[in-house]
Amino acid sequence: MMEKEQKPVNKDEEKLEDETKTSVTKETVETVLEEENSAADQASDEKEEEQQQSLEEQLNLANNKINELEQKLEESENRYLRLQADLENYRRRVKLDLEASEKYRAQSLISDILPVIDNFERALQTKTDNKEVNSILKGVEMVYKGLLEALKKEGALPIEAVGKDFDPHFHQAVMQVNEENYASNIVVEELQKGYVLKDRVLRPSMVKVNE
Template sequence: MAEQAQEVNEKVELTEENPAEAVFAEEETTEETNVQDLLKDIEELKNKLDEADNRYLRLQADFDNFRRRSRLDQEASEKYRAQKLVTDLLPALDNFERAMKVEVDNEQTKSLLQGMEMVYRGILDALKKEGLEPIEAVEKEFDPHMHQAVMQESNENYGSNIIIEEFQKGYLLKDRVIRPSMVKVNQ
């Protein structure tokens, strides 16, 4: 406050002594104020630019993440495109397997059974080309991700947690379990 009063007194003295100098001093003060205002404006603009750059970088990162997720979703969709068809055909494969276990005694039934085996193998080969694989179960260690235990039994011929019998085959499509094996496990 005291400094401002001193400046005003100096201006008044300058005005009394030399009016031209007073105008010049007033212009310098105005220029200093203008320069300070411009510096503030520049600083505000720099802050706004930094904020806009940060928003742009975040938006670009979000878009890159979206593009990556979309690509991964598309790859997964392509990889497992046959899953619905395979899932729908598994009961038919089970029925073929049951039918082929039937004991036959005449030639006509044997030839019919051979035809069924050929159809079964053809379907199984086509599904294998799509990535379908049966899950190995009997005499393997029980894995809850691959097997579904429906029974337990104590059998001294097998180790603990070993599968004794398979009731229904399980299948993998590529690396995904389509259907777990239904099994009997040793305690």
Template structure:
């Protein structure tokens, strides 16, 4: 009976070890590895705290500026504005100085022009036979020197006779009908006008035809 029990135990053990039809024998350790591989996926990498902060900045906008940076920007803006204001002040001052210089120059020229008028009237009154006198030649040279100096500083006479009347340069004090002249033409000049650079110092006093 003992022998029969041993034989029965061997048969039972061999039946457990043999695989079924169509099955491939797998060791216990392989079964556990494959089950673990099939049942579990590779874990995803967790986001680091630094990446989380970066994403938070993107979502909620820029980080608040430091007080020092805000102060630097404020002072820089103030300095830029002050420099612009100073540049405007400098240009305005130079323009005003230039205008003041022109006003002063015109005032002096206006005081000199009557002297020029006197010279011209005096020279026109000299007779032809007296023009060769040394005194008259000297006076003529003084007059020419004065006119050259005025021209060098920008004083020029206004053309009048034969030109069309222009109220910007001429002051009409008389009117005459003359068929030999065109309409609104200056026929005669009573007092010569002058300009200083681009502005009129004294208008020409004229008689206008037609």
């Protein structure tokens, strides 16, 4: 059997082949590394994007919570201001009521006394020559003046009427007359005395008014 003839080995070809294999292997490794780096970069980008989205979601939730708390705080402040205003109004009303109560504390009593004063005035209009009656009338007049003084101390005063312009706030016209000595709308006669308690009319004067 004949032995197969061996071709002579070309060293240059072997070297070229080795270099080619090395180059291919290196390129393959570089490609693999590039792909791995690219995948890693992509994964990193995706992770960073997910983290960014997560941060944005957390930020949105935080902003929503802040807005909700700010709204509740504003509502609480408005409610507090309303309550404070209501409290101030209540205090003011109580103060005014107390002041009015103190200012007009004698109104009911004075209103009850006025008819008695009217009777005193009618009694004092009595004219007589009887000394005993006149003596009694002097005692009545002293009591009458004492009542008027007591009313004055409480701020109750008679309303001026005769000769004054008719004022519906203080005068009650029960009759109209035509008097030449008086101008139009002037009170010419007082039929019943009116009284005021400080700045409040207890009762108006009953008067005759000139046309």
